[in-house]
Amino acid sequence: MPVFSLPSPYGIGTLGKAAKDFIDFLKASKQRWWQILPVGPTSYGDSPYQSFSSFAGNPYFIDLDMLAEDGLLTREEIASCDFGTDPQRVDYEKLYNNRYPLLEKAFERGWERDCEEVAKFSEENSSWLADYTLYMALKKHFGQAAWLDWPEADIRMHKPEAIRRYTELLDRDVRFYTYLQFLFYRQWDLLRSYAKEQGIGIIGDIPIYVALDSADVWAAPENFQLDEDNLPVEVAGVPPDYFNEDGQLWGNPLYNYEYMAKDGYGWWIRRVGGAEKLYDIIRIDHFRGFESYWAVPYGETTAREGRWVKGPGMDLVGVLRDWFKDLRFIAEDLGYPSEEVRQMLAESGFPGMRLLEFAFDGTEGNTFLPHLHIPGCVCYIGTHDNLPVMGWKEAAEPAELEMAKKYLGLNEEEGFAAGILRAGFSSVADLFVAQMQDYLELGAEARINEPGSIGGNWTWRTMPDVFTDTLAQRIAAFTKLYGRSK
Numbered sequence: 144m145p146v147f148s149l150p151s152p153y154g155i156g157t158l159g160k161a162a163k164d165f166i167d168f169l170k171a172s173k174q175r176w177w178q179i180l181p182v183g184p185t186s187y188g189d190s191p192y193q194s195f196s197s198f199a200g201n202p203y204f205i206d207l208d209m210l211a212e213d214g215l216l217t218r219e220e221i222a223s224c225d226f227g228t229d230p231q232r233v234d235y236e237k238l239y240n241n242r243y244p245l246l247e248k249a250f251e252r253g254w255e256r257d258c259e260e261v262a263k264f265s266e267e268n269s270s271w272l273a274d275y276t277l278y279m280a281l282k283k284h285f286g287q288a289a290w291l292d293w294p295e296a297d298i299r300m301h302k303p304e305a306i307r308r309y310t311e312l313l314d315r316d317v318r319f320y321t322y323l324q325f326l327f328y329r330q331w332d333l334l335r336s337y338a339k340e341q342g343i344g345i346i347g348d349i350p351i352y353v354a355l356d357s358a359d360v361w362a363a364p365e366n367f368q369l370d371e372d373n374l375p376v377e378v379a380g381v382p383p384d385y386f387n388e389d390g391q392l393w394g395n396p397l398y399n400y401e402y403m404a405k406d407g408y409g410w411w412i413r414r415v416g417g418a419e420k421l422y423d424i425i426r427i428d429h430f431r432g433f434e435s436y437w438a439v440p441y442g443e444t445t446a447r448e449g450r451w452v453k454g455p456g457m458d459l460v461g462v463l464r465d466w467f468k469d470l471r472f473i474a475e476d477l478g479y480p481s482e483e484v485r486q487m488l489a490e491s492g493f494p495g496m497r498l499l500e501f502a503f504d505g506t507e508g509n510t511f512l513p514h515l516h517i518p519g520c521v522c523y524i525g526t527h528d529n530l531p532v533m534g535w536k537e538a539a540e541p542a543e544l545e546m547a548k549k550y551l552g553l554n555e556e557e558g559f560a561a562g563i564l565r566a567g568f569s570s571v572a573d574l575f576v577a578q579m580q581d582y583l584e585l586g587a588e589a590r591i592n593e594p595g596s597i598g599g600n601w602t603w604r605t606m607p608d609v610f611t612d613t614l615a616q617r618i619a620a621f622t623k624l625y626g627r628s629k
Contacts, residue, residue: 184202268324347426363410408463433460435452
């Protein structure tokens with residue numbers, strides 16, 4: 144359940160009351176974990192997997208009611224803003240145009256008042272905060288252009304003298320973006336503490352790649368495969384697959400793993416350390432990319448012309464596992480499995496994933512079939528890239544549906560969604576995760592993301608009246624029946 148999908152009268156889900164109410168709902172449902180999507184500030188396409196920073200939080204998630212209670216905004220100021228007319232869809236354009244002026248008011252009222260706390264926050268996050276806040280101030284200064292298109296070469300190339308000059312010139316905006324991160328993390332820490340009190344852990348997601356238009360790449364280009372002008376040589380994607388016959392051209396810069404290895408992968412340690420401040424379990428997106436990754440020449444329009452390149456494998460994965468001994472990981476090991484990937488997963492000790500929507504294609508020995516699940520894995524009905532189960536029912540091949548019905552004993556009396564949920568709950572997997580849409584029996588209209596498409600993704604939201612006691616009791620009954628309750 145993404146944070147942005149939570150109900151709210153202000154255009155997008157936030158870290159406020161609705162998030163706490165959802166945690167209460169999870170507790171009543173006898174759940175232990177809430178899995179969310181990345182919470183970084185989103186860039187082009189509004190994807191949480193294309194963020195301006197690997198460390199920063201999304202200012203859209205700052206709860207406005209909490210700012211009003213803190214004296215930073217008035218109710219009238221909030222009520223006067225247009226956040227969109229559809230309560231079940233995020234309107235990112237209106238959020239961008241109307242939410243930031245509100246946050247400016249909060250900054251003007253709170254900066255001096257909170258200066259000591261902000262100074263402490265800045266010191267604790269010094270490894271990334273200054274680069275990020277200057278980066279955002281520069282983007283605003285240059286009309287939101289990507290750093291590659293900034294007109295001045297010295298600041299584009301992150302030259303020290305240009306950094307000093309623009310830090311002074313854009314001081315007010317740098318402080319504004321600093322204050323937004325202070326507000327986000329203050330609200331996040333309150334929410335995470337509340338979840339912990341209720342016995343709910345948070346599973347977060349680390350995208351394997353960072354966006355080209357990000358503070359990460361601009362501030363430390365040496366970590367990436369860039370040429371002398373800091374342009375990518377090759378970019379990330381995946382070859383043609385189940386989702387897209389042209390593959391998926393993600394466009395992210397690829398890592399310079401040889402350079403990263405020189406200090407023992409310090410960049411990755413800092414990145415996972417940042418995520419540890421947010422989450423109790425970390426799912427590593429596109430885990431197989433550590434073993435080998437698909438490299439597409441920069442400038443290609445599809446991912447067809449790429450090539451497989453060997454990655455760092457256990458040299459990096461082992462560092463993360465051994466450094467973060469008390470942190471739990473999930474490996475998103477989907478897509479183009481190989482013996483080398485399976486071996487890396489086994490050596491890591493991380494649990495892999497099993498998707499029920501991929502189980503019934505008739506492939507002999509399909510390890511997504513519940514009877515081939517293994518203790519230690521994580522079972523999903525589908526991920527944010529898949530249709531909710533009722534949408535899958537409409538889109539799946541007839542032979543797949545027939546096998547699912549026969550294999551699981553699906554019937555009208557129980558209901559299709561309930562039967563698939565039962566399969567997940569009864570799996571030997573250590574953890575079972577379903578999308579909230581599957582419990583609500585929603586279809587394709589509630590899909591979070593369609594890979595390879597632009598527009599209309601990352602917008603689905605719930606209404607405030609869907610988390611009923613009846614639904615909580617139904618989920619709790621499943622949880623108790625299959626021995627998954629607390």
